[in-house]
Amino acid sequence: MYNIKEFIDRYSRVTILTHLRPDGDTIGTALGIYNILKKYNKSVEIVSADSDIPIYLDFLPNFSKIKSKIDFDDSLVICCDGGSVELFGFDLSSRDILNIDHHKTNTEYGLVNIVKPNYASASQVAFEVFKDEFILDKNSVTCFYTALVSDTKYFRTNSVTKEVFDVSSDMIAYDIDISEVAYNLNQRKTLSSIRILGEALNTLELHLSGKVSTMIITNQSIKKAGAKYSDFVGVVDYGLSLATVSISILLIELSDKVRISLRSQKDIDISTIATYYGGGGHNNAAGFEMKIDNIEIFKKDLLTKIKKMELI
Numbered sequence: 001m002y003n004i005k006e007f008i009d010r011y012s013r014v015t016i017l018t019h020l021r022p023d024g025d026t027i028g029t030a031l032g033i034y035n036i037l038k039k040y041n042k043s044v045e046i047v048s049a050d051s052d053i054p055i056y057l058d059f060l061p062n063f064s065k066i067k068s069k070i071d072f073d074d075s076l077v078i079c080c081d082g083g084s085v086e087l088f089g090f091d092l093s094s095r096d097i098l099n100i101d102h103h104k105t106n107t108e109y110g111l112v113n114i115v116k117p118n119y120a121s122a123s124q125v126a127f128e129v130f131k132d133e134f135i136l137d138k139n140s141v142t143c144f145y146t147a148l149v150s151d152t153k154y155f156r157t158n159s160v161t162k163e164v165f166d167v168s169s170d171m172i173a174y175d176i177d178i179s180e181v182a183y184n185l186n187q188r189k190t191l192s193s194i195r196i197l198g199e200a201l202n203t204l205e206l207h208l209s210g211k212v213s214t215m216i217i218t219n220q221s222i223k224k225a226g227a228k229y230s231d232f233v234g235v236v237d238y239g240l241s242l243a244t245v246s247i248s249i250l251l252i253e254l255s256d257k258v259r260i261s262l263r264s265q266k267d268i269d270i271s272t273i274a275t276y277y278g279g280g281g282h283n284n285a286a287g288f289e290m291k292i293d294n295i296e297i298f299k300k301d302l303l304t305k306i307k308k309m310e311l312i
Contacts, residue, residue, distance in 0.1 A: 004130065005133040016034050017048070018053075018081070024054070024147055024150025025080075026147075030066075031060050032123060039135065045071060046067070047067055047070050048068060052228045052229050076095075080101075081103075096111045097111055098110055100114050103281065105275060119159075120161070120164045127144045142174075154185075199217060207303050210242075215238075218253050218295075236263050250262075257289050260287055270311065272309060
């Protein structure tokens with residue numbers, strides 16, 4: 001369908017990138033492609049501009065090969081799971097890019113764009129594209145499967161369809177160790193992640209007749225917990241677990257800006273408000289970053305905007 005092998009073979013070297021603030025999907029997709037291309041004796045590197053990579057993913061094959069600097073100056077760049085080129089943290093203006101993604105807000109910044117908004121993860125896109133033209137093995141598919149179950153929260157998101165279960169079944173047929181994946185994604189926690197969860201839950205508030213929850217992670221609480229950004233994964237979902245809540249908001253004070261993570265129940269497209277503030281994402285999982293002088297004032301403005309947009 002895409003003649004990906006023919007396209008990749010035009011280049012002697014390949015650079016595979018994860019997006020900033022890397023999660024299971026971008027890491028798993030990138031490592032899956034890396035494991036495939038290494039078998040074809042390609043000169044290939046895997047790079048993340050963000051050194052804060054979730055430690056619970058260190059069981060993935062060739063995780064240790066991820067580095068923070070692009071060494072190839074003439075390589076094809078494969079961008080994994082990023083809606084815009086700015087999300088990768090490097091100047092790629094003069095590079096040929098293969099864009100593999102599943103965000104509906106993708107700006108199609110690549111020379112070749114393989115973007116499937118109806119797919120549950122970028123790894124589902126990559127698995128479909130590469131399996132027909134390359135030989136996949138247990139190592140590469142373990143990475144793709146980990147990315148898929150990570151981004152769907154073990155098949156609990158609104159993006160899950162019959163096709164997603166079919167793809168996961170195809171992946172499991174490669175004799176991957178699904179129990180190892182489950183253990184690392186669900187049971188391996190850092191002490192700082194547990195501490196920061198407690199700090200966030202202490203700030204939990206309900207708004208708009210209990211339909212919206214907010215939590216705040218301050219710079220002070222981050223220092224107190226000794227936490228890194230990767231420790232915040234999953235915190236926003238705790239707000240959505242409350243029986244009355246349709247939208248969960250997590251505001252994270254970073255060094256120079258605030259990161260706002262949004263989650264919603266399946267009938268609410270929260271990406272609309274993320275896009276309004278310059279961000280993006282999916283219908284039920286989205287976010288944005290911006291400079292905010294007063295986080296409490298902004299929180300009130302955000303709640304007002306949610307009400308005006310009639311999201312609840």
